[in-house]
Amino acid sequence: MNSALKWLPWAALVALGGCAFGDGYYHDRNIDYADARQAEPLVLPETRDPRRFRDAMPVPEAASGFRESTDGFEAPAPQPLGAGRIQREFVEPRRVGDDAWLVVAAAPDSVWPQLEAFARRRGLDVVASDTARGMIETRQGRLSVRRGVRSGDSEVRCDQAGHPADACLNALEQYFSARSATASGTASLQAQRLAGGERLGLVQRGGEWLVEVPLDMERTWAELDYQLKQDFTVEGRRELLEGTPTDHSHRIRYLPLSERREGFWKGLVTSESPQEIRLMLESEGPERTLLRAEDAGERGLSPGDRRELLERVASLLR
Numbered sequence: 001m002n003s004a005l006k007w008l009p010w011a012a013l014v015a016l017g018g019c020a021f022g023d024g025y026y027h028d029r030n031i032d033y034a035d036a037r038q039a040e041p042l043v044l045p046e047t048r049d050p051r052r053f054r055d056a057m058p059v060p061e062a063a064s065g066f067r068e069s070t071d072g073f074e075a076p077a078p079q080p081l082g083a084g085r086i087q088r089e090f091v092e093p094r095r096v097g098d099d100a101w102l103v104v105a106a107a108p109d110s111v112w113p114q115l116e117a118f119a120r121r122r123g124l125d126v127v128a129s130d131t132a133r134g135m136i137e138t139r140q141g142r143l144s145v146r147r148g149v150r151s152g153d154s155e156v157r158c159d160q161a162g163h164p165a166d167a168c169l170n171a172l173e174q175y176f177s178a179r180s181a182t183a184s185g186t187a188s189l190q191a192q193r194l195a196g197g198e199r200l201g202l203v204q205r206g207g208e209w210l211v212e213v214p215l216d217m218e219r220t221w222a223e224l225d226y227q228l229k230q231d232f233t234v235e236g237r238r239e240l241l242e243g244t245p246t247d248h249s250h251r252i253r254y255l256p257l258s259e260r261r262e263g264f265w266k267g268l269v270t271s272e273s274p275q276e277i278r279l280m281l282e283s284e285g286p287e288r289t290l291l292r293a294e295d296a297g298e299r300g301l302s303p304g305d306r307r308e309l310l311e312r313v314a315s316l317l318r
Helices: 010-020 108-121 166-178 191-195 217-231 257-265 303-317
Strands: 091-096 099-104 126-130 135-138 142-147 154-160 201-205 208-213 238-244 249-254 275-283 289-295
Touching: 091 166, 091 217, 099 166, 099 217, 108 135, 108 142, 108 154, 108 166, 154 166, 201 303, 208 303, 217 238, 217 249, 217 275, 217 289, 217 303, 257 303, 289 303
Parallel strands: none
Antiparallel strands: 091 099, 099 154, 126 135, 135 142, 142 154, 201 208, 208 289, 238 249, 249 275, 275 289
């Protein structure tokens, strides 16, 4: 007998043998539901108390009506698991012009207690602490936390006289990095108010697909710029050409999924080249930003391709 096999338990050898010989050890489930029939829906008695019953899995209302495929529109295929989610650090710095802050991969209700602990350990002279606003005022400066652009993220700032304090931000980055493995989700009920609720979504207005972001335009542009630099790096598929913070836009090249499908059936060679697109941000108020995709070249995106592109970009911000 092979010396490597003598250490295997007898039961394991039996199982291996069952897989290799005869009809197989494991039950074939392919025909389990071949004769299944749909049962009649459950009917509750008229005497029931309506307050005690509700939908176990309610379906949310759609942001727009159902779009039929009579005009050639085809719903995009779902992206693979993890698409748009770049492998990232627990804490990452952000800088746009003279502004700077940290993005922490944890909800504000988890970050707030750690921010309080940072102030204590550094011996900062705390003048006021406002949990509802996520601010700690000290004689040395102001520490603050608020929800980030992406779901589950937080933005942490350290300002002195209204300007970012680089030394403080560096100290905070090291502090949060050291605690990334033990980041706790426990917090008081009062601190949980910092978590926020409304998130971004894809909507249709007047026949145009848009992304609604429930945050201000400056923060949205900064996060979008960072994520595009990480994800739009595939030549011939998706490329970031430039970002312009002054008008809150990005210029990209993108090959729609519909053209990539055609290329697959033609032998993995596409006849089309990536299209040049401008991603534009527009402010609709202090906490509301719109993201739209505008054609920047001679060829235009179809409604289906535009929706697919915006869905991918939106996934970078979720």
